[in-house]
Amino acid sequence: MIDIRGLTVEYDGGIKALDSIDLTVNEGDSLGLIGANGAGKSSLFRALTGLTAFTGSIKFNGLDVIKKNLPSIxxxxxxxxxxxxxxxxxxKVIExxxxxxxxxxxxxxxAVKKADEILKKLEISHLKDRYNHKISGGEKKMAAIATILMMKPKVILFDEPTSSLDPHNRRTVINAINGIDSTKIIASHDLDLIYDTCGKVALINRGRIVKVGDRDEILRDRELLESNGLELPLSMGGR
Amino acid sequence: MNRAREASSEIRSVEDLSKLDSPVHGLSPLSKLLLTIVFIATVASFNKYDIVGLFAMILVPLLGYMISGIPVSTCFRKLKVVLPIVLLVGIVNPFLDREIMFSIGSFRVSYGIVSMVTLMLKGMYSLMASFLLVATMPIDDLCKSLRKIHMPKIIVSLLLLTYRYVSMFLDEVATMTESYSLRAPGQNGIAFRSWGSFLGQLIIRSMNKADRNYGSMILRGFNGEFYYCDRVFSKLSWLWIPILIAACVLMRIFNVPALLGSLFVR
Known part of the structure; x- marks a missing residue:
């Protein structure tokens, strides 16, 4: 479904956010993209969606991520x-x-009918006519997920979906993510979130993919995680 | 409250007013826009000494405020920063034009004073009408009207995005000034030496935010044309427009207060 070969993203001043990355994501995968701050997770998402310039190749369902294909991608x-x-x-949320x-x-x-269904599914129907600036951080995150579900995407990219959320809202977002059938790529350094939502994990550090493997294989490897600026998830005995 | 945050919330509260339900809110946006333009043009066309004729013109915005359910005091409260500037227009007239026009007892009123008051009234009426327009018409409606009269989409989108962005920009200013003041206790405002870096940071943060917003928009299919509200307005609302425009023109041609006065005083 997504095939990335030799992907490099370089910002002004020669800083390489991503350096020759190869990665494959299959249909139905729920891939956790883990890495410390500045590892290149967001840059990968921006490149995938054509929001940032890159070298190398990204294919989405056989289509190259290039300008003329962007509207359909x-x-x-x-x-x-x-x-x-x-x-x-x-x-407003509905708008x-x-x-x-x-x-x-x-x-x-x-579109409004579809919105009603999604709001109901996410159990946030009460937000429908609320103003965006008047809802809480957790509600806003749920509403943001709802706006994306409206597009019926085949792949959803989540960038730090639980950052700055309290435990209750965090759990709500995790349940919402698990309830989505599309292929998912979730970038986070909240490894407990990754453990709860992903079956496959890619570890990224300083713009390079360090390892791709099964959730348990990577998330239980203390040495691997610590050498890449991460720690074991709390649920696995991390500090 | 932080002044920037206060300003942002003021803008949003005007938007709340525009969502009220009243006959004025129900008028077609284009007709309201047209009426406001005609009203301001009529007010501006009064002779600078025609203070009596001008008094009657206040009836139009007052009627609008009454029917819309928006208190006139709200207008003055929201425009408290702009109004004094408008009222200062013509402040020098009494010094330049000292010829006496009439006297009230021993108080002699010069042409300069009359023209000053006339200018003030013109400014105040125009502001009142403009505020009524904004407070009874959501920005989406305004943009839709502008598109209807074939205003280029790039200009209309720019207007809409600028309007939306002003609140976000003010929130950004508020956040920055709050974090500044937390680390600069006792300082009144931002020290002059910090203005450069403050403004520089503000520009960079604003550009980054605008970039992220735009990214989010194009990822959801934005191609330069916003869809605007699809509210259906009664065609009857167009009937009011010739009546109100006629009223403006009649008040311009005939000195209504003088006519009314002549009924009682010979």
Whole structure:
């Protein structure tokens, strides 16, 4: 489904955020992308969605991630940005939710119907007509996920989905992620979240993929995690 | 509350007013825009000494405020920063134009004083009408109207995004000034020597935020054209417009207060 070969992202000043990455994500995978701050997780997501320039190749369902293919690729990839404030730019939750589908030609009535279903599924129907600036951080994160689900994406990218959430909201978001059928890539250094939501894990450090493997194989390897700026998940006896 | 945060919340509260339900809110946005333009043009066209005729013009915005359910005091409260500036226009007229126009008892009123008051009234009426327009029309409606009259989509999108971005920008300013003041106790505002780095940081943060917002928009199919609210407005609302425009023009042509006065005083 996603085939990445020799992906390099270089920012001004010659800083390489990603350095010759190879990675394959299959349909139905739930891949955890783990790494310390600045490892290159967000850069990988930005490259996947064509938001940042890169060298190398990314293929999504056989289509190269290049300018002319972006409209159709972006219809199939949902990206839940780390800061929900950056994602929710319309005044009300419902307006934000129907923004994408209406842009892609769905009628407003159908989009609102679909929004009602998704809000119900995520158990946040009460947020429908609320103003984005008046809802809490946890609610905003759930609403941001809802806006992405509206696009019926084949792949969803979650960038630190539980950062700055309290335990209750964190659990709500984890349940929501687990309830989504699409292929998922979840970038986080919250390894307990990764353990709860992913079957496969890719460890990234300083722009390079260190190891890709099964969840248990990587998340139980204390030495591997600590040598890459991470710690064992709390649920596995981490500090 | 931080001043920037206060300003941001003021903007949002005006948006809340625009979501009220009243006959004025129900008028078609284009008709309201047209009426506001005609009203301001009529007010501006009054002779600078025609203070009596101008008094009657206040009836139009007052009527609008009454029907919309928005207290006039809200307008003055929201515009408390701009109003004094408007009222200062013409402040020098009494010194330049000292010829006496009439006297009230021993108080002699010069042409300069009359023209000053006239200018103040013109400014105040225009602000009142503009505020009424904004407070009864969500920005989406305004943008939709502008698109209807074939305003280029790039300009309309720019207007909409700028409007949306002002609140976010003010929130960003508020966050920065709050974190500054927490580490600069006793300072009143931001020290002059920090202005450069403060503004520089603000620009960088704003650009980054705008970039992330835009990224989020294009990922959801944004191609430069916003969809706007699909509210259906009664065609009857267009009936009010010729009536109100006619009222403005009649008040411009005929000196209504003088006519009313002549009924009682010979």
């Amino acid at each position: 972006r219809q199939d990839i949902g990206y839940v940005i780390q800061e929900s404030d950056d994602q929710m730019f319309m005044p 934000d939710m129907i923004f994408g589908p209406v842009n892609y030609g769905t009628s407003k009535e159908d």
